[in-house]
Amino acid sequence: MNTMNNLIDINSLDKKWQMEWEKEKVYEADPKIGKKETKKGKKESADTEKKKTENAEQNKKYITAAFPYPNSPQHIGHARTYTTTDIYARYWRLRGYNVLFPMAFHVTGTPILAMARRIAEKDEEVLGVFEQIYGIDRATAAKLTEPNALVMHFSREIEEGMKEIGYSIDWRRKFYSFDKKFNRFIEWQFAKLKEQKLIVQGEHAIPWCPKDGNAVGAHDTKGDMDPEIKDFIWVKFRLKGSDLILMTGTTRPDALLGQSNLWIDPHGKYKIVQVKNEKWVVGEATIGKIRDQCDPNAKIIGEISAKELIGKWVKGPIVNYELYILPAGFIDSSVGSGLVYSALEDPVDLYELRKTQADANLVKQYNLDQSVVAKLKPISIINVEGMGQDLGDSIGKEFGITSADQKEKLEEAKGELNRRVFRKGIMNKSCGKYSGMSVPNCQELIKKDLIKSKDAVMFWEIDNKPIYCRCGTQIIIKLLNDQWFIDYGNEEWKQKARECIATMSIIPEKNRADYLYTAGWLREKACARAAGLGTKLPFDKSKMIEALSDSTIYMAFYTIAHLLEGVGD
Ligand SMILES: [Zn+2]
Structure with missing residues (x-):
């Protein structure tokens, strides 16, 4: 290795080319026609234009992987997920395709809120993890008492890490799931679902601390156990x-x-x-x-x-x-x-x-x-x-x-x-x-x-019990009325999903059965929470939309995210 290092300084080569990529905006993917026209500034014949449109239609790929949740520094799971995606994106570019590979940050839900609260309370467990595992000194950690500050700290680190690795991402399209423009998009999605009667109300069982009189998530429990x-x-x-x-x-x-x-x-x-x-x-x-x-x-x-x-x-x-x-x-x-x-x-x-x-x-x-x-x-x-x-x-x-x-x-x-x-x-x-x-x-x-027919009654149980609240009380189940659900159990909707699955290429093919299996058992899923980051439920503003529920069609948002600067502010 030493000999190699004497011959080639890989790190500075990395930097050199990454700077070139950034300068030349090689990973900023746009629909080809528009870009070329503005550059050349000349009119093309209708025929050439048509041909180009066809080519652009044929030769584009949009590649994405689930966006990261920035409540910790970048870890090996991120590297695995996004390196695979990057290799795939680069493969298609080499094949002559116009490839869009965007990235954003999912911050919806309560874990970051709970973490910020615990830092504010000077919780030794969290501060210890920050210092010993994340390498964040106490003075810096002590400042991260606001959810926003935490999100920005870790997302900046993850973004820098991705750039250092050299991922071919179009960063213009970056957003956070608590951005105003994203809120508007999710409100639109939920209004659509409601209009189509796919949002329903009913009873919902939640993990509950009887002493605090509060709903409990993983970050409220001893040992960060997620009540199932x-x-x-x-x-x-x-x-x-x-x-x-x-x-x-x-x-x-x-x-x-x-x-x-x-x-x-x-x-x-x-x-x-x-x-x-x-x-x-x-x-x-x-x-x-x-x-x-x-x-x-x-x-x-x-x-x-x-x-x-x-x-x-x-x-x-x-x-x-x-x-x-x-x-x-x-x-x-x-x-x-x-x-x-x-x-x-x-x-x-x-x-x-x-x-x-x-x-x-x-x-x-x-x-x-x-x-x-x-x-x-x-x-x-x-x-x-x-x-x-x-x-x-x-x-x-x-x-x-x-x-x-x-x-x-x-x-x-x-x-x-x-x-x-x-x-x-x-x-x-x-x-x-x-x-x-x-x-x-x-x-x-x-x-x-x-x-x-009143021949049975539903009950719920914490599957991985016993789980204890940070206050020491054992978590129980409480039934709440008038909770909001997305009705994934709707048979007509399931049928549409099955039709979509039938047209998909799935690798390996044997996994198709798993998609169909999931479409079979999915049913109403609670989509609102009392607290959290993200988007308010548009028809019940006392509630926040739940973390999985605001992430079903967010991939579509990347295609317009960079055009919406200032929207909703
Ligand atoms: Zn408690």
Whole structure:
């Protein structure tokens, strides 16, 4: 290397050519016709002009990669993303194309706000990271107490880094997602969406600190944990000859089409809870959740033991037969609602049933009806290529499972089956109006149907719990009303997306399935937040547009950004 350095000073060569590029504006891409005409200042014949237009149409490329969020200095992920893009841009220039490669900065949302606040509070953790990892001395860091100052500090550093690497970017088109001109563009986009009825209002579950009475984002939590919210559905099973309703939580509502029996923790104590005008049977641990997310006035009005319920019959939604209640070793009355409905394509359910069927003592101990237990068998509802009719048995064999006691392996097998079913499963002929649907689509429709018929209630959970607020309180879920959503679940819109995907070149081709898959499961997405940088929601100015929602068609903005100096100021 030393010898090389003596021969060629790469760094000064870099500088020399980068200065040349800048002077000659070689990466400032404009539509070719206009530029050439002004330079030469002479009239071309209509024919030549037409030909040139055609050439310009054929020979232009617009290349872009997701714009960076400047809340830290440039890192290796930036280098990877934008170097790939730059190589691609340069490749097409060498092929004679007029290439536009622009860059901007996405600053929308709360992380930068939270960071500025923590610097203002002289937070040791943040200042330590700035000093030791980012190499920003304390005096400089202490000045970055305004979100704007932070954005400018890091974006300047990232931009300088990109220039140093030599990226072939047209920097005239740079903007920030909190610029007034960009705000106007996003307001226009949201007005359009609203006009087309693609903005809807409804309930929204958010991570919440009960002590502060505030919504919580990643930067408000200990260890910067981002609370991930998962929804699941509680399905009602009505006890025969009673007004009691047994509630079972599930993330697989599609499997209701193959429901076979109900499982209960034989040693569990269950509570009877008055929820609005219904009497629910649930595990005790769920009372708080019911009050937070469903009925603030819910109260315990009695107790019932598992023994009183085992061997009784319940009627659930969707199918027209009744289910038998059986004891199961894997159920814990202190977790969730403490009740689970069984669908025997699930390996955990299947092996538990086989164990029950083989255990004559158990049948006697709980005074079960032997003939009912013996008759239970899997109901096939989903086709997964290459897995046959009995999915539970097939995945069980694949994982070498022989007994219900192999709990870890069974959970693994169940996880794998869930993944396969979710990606490749198709509801089979026995599923009535749900036949032929993909599993995610079937799940969405069943959820909608059950909520509508009041046979189920939605609940939410923090998937990666426990997460603690910086104040030390554990984060919970709170349900807010009248939240704004972009209705990505709109079927007509999905169809248009599918048509677009069909015309796209996707490399590698196999990833096309992922685009279609996403178009399938996407549904309403909350698009407004109480605070953050960015654009105010034009029809509810007390709210800010959320970070992903203002970044769906921003690439179009690059094409005019450099022409809008001062717009909106
Ligand atoms: Zn708190």
